[in-house]
Amino acid sequence: MFKYYIQKILDILLPQRCLSCGKFSELICDDCLYRLPKESNVYGITTLFSYSDPVIKRALWLLKYKGVRAIVRPLAKVVHERLIEDLSSIMQLSLALSEAPPHSVAKIVLIPVPLSKEREQERGFNQSTLLVEELVRIDCQSFKLHTDVLKKIKNTPSQVSIKNKSERIKNLRGAFALENKEVIKDKIVILLDDITTTGTTLNECAKVLRPAKPRHIIKVALAH
Ligand SMILES: [Zn+2]
Numbered sequence: 001m002f003k004y005y006i007q008k009i010l011d012i013l014l015p016q017r018c019l020s021c022g023k024f025s026e027l028i029c030d031d032c033l034y035r036l037p038k039e040s041n042v043y044g045i046t047t048l049f050s051y052s053d054p055v056i057k058r059a060l061w062l063l064k065y066k067g068v069r070a071i072v073r074p075l076a077k078v079v080h081e082r083l084i085e086d087l088s089s090i091m092q093l094s095l096a097l098s099e100a101p102p103h104s105v106a107k108i109v110l111i112p113v114p115l116s117k118e119r120e121q122e123r124g125f126n127q128s129t130l131l132v133e134e135l136v137r138i139d140c141q142s143f144k145l146h147t148d149v150l151k152k153i154k155n156t157p158s159q160v161s162i163k164n165k166s167e168r169i170k171n172l173r174g175a176f177a178l179e180n181k182e183v184i185k186d187k188i189v190i191l192l193d194d195i196t197t198t199g200t201t202l203n204e205c206a207k208v209l210r211p212a213k214p215r216h217i218i219k220v221a222l223a224h
Helices: 002-013 054-066 067-098 117-123 126-136 165-172 200-212
Strands: 046-049 109-114 144-147 151-154 176-178 188-195 216-223
Touching: 046 067, 054 067, 054 126, 054 188, 054 216, 067 126, 067 188, 067 216, 109 126, 126 144, 126 188, 151 200, 165 200, 176 200, 188 200, 200 216
Parallel strands: 046 216, 109 144, 109 188, 188 216
Antiparallel strands: 151 176
16 A cells, blocks of 8 residues: 555656657656557456557556556546547437436446455555546546446455366356445446456456446456
C-alpha cells in the first residue's frame, strides 16, 4: 500500500516522456497512441491492443506491477472511444428488442475483474480498477464503477503460469462469487481485464454474473 502511494506521488512530480517516441507528453503521446497496432477481437472479447507490441508490453507492466496512474490515462482514452462505438449498436439492438425504458437513463455498470483480497493487499491496487476509475472520470454520465458485485473468493495461482487451457479453466472454477446481484439486473454490464490470453478469466466472470440477469455483458481486455 505504502509503495503505491509513493508511486502516485512520483507520477505527479516526474516529467513524463512518451514510452514510444520519447517526447515530453503523456506516457503514450496522442500521435503514438493511435499508431499502436490494434488487435482484433478474440473469443467474443473486445480487445484493444496487441501484447506483442513492446510499447504496450511496457505500458501494461507499469500498470499491472507499478500501478502507474499516468499510463492509465492514454489507455483509457482508447478504451472509451471503442466502448462508445460498440455500445451505440448494442443499445439500438437492445431497444429494438424490448419494451423496457431506454438505457440512456440507466448508467452502464463497469466491473473490473477482481483480484483476491490477498493479492490486492499485496499489490496495493487492482490494475483493472485503475482503468475503470479513469473511464468513469472521462465519462461519468454513461458509466458507473461497481466493485461490490463480483468478488474473487479464492486466491488462485496466476493464469499466466498455467499453459494448458483446461487447467486454466479448472484453476478458476469457484474462484469468483456474485454479490448484490440487483445492481446489474437488466443493466448493460462491461467486464474489464488488463490482459487476456485464452479468455478464460473473462468468460468465467461472465458466467458468474449471468444468473443476476444483466441485459448484456460486454467483455473487454486491454491487450491480447
Ligand atoms: Zn509518442
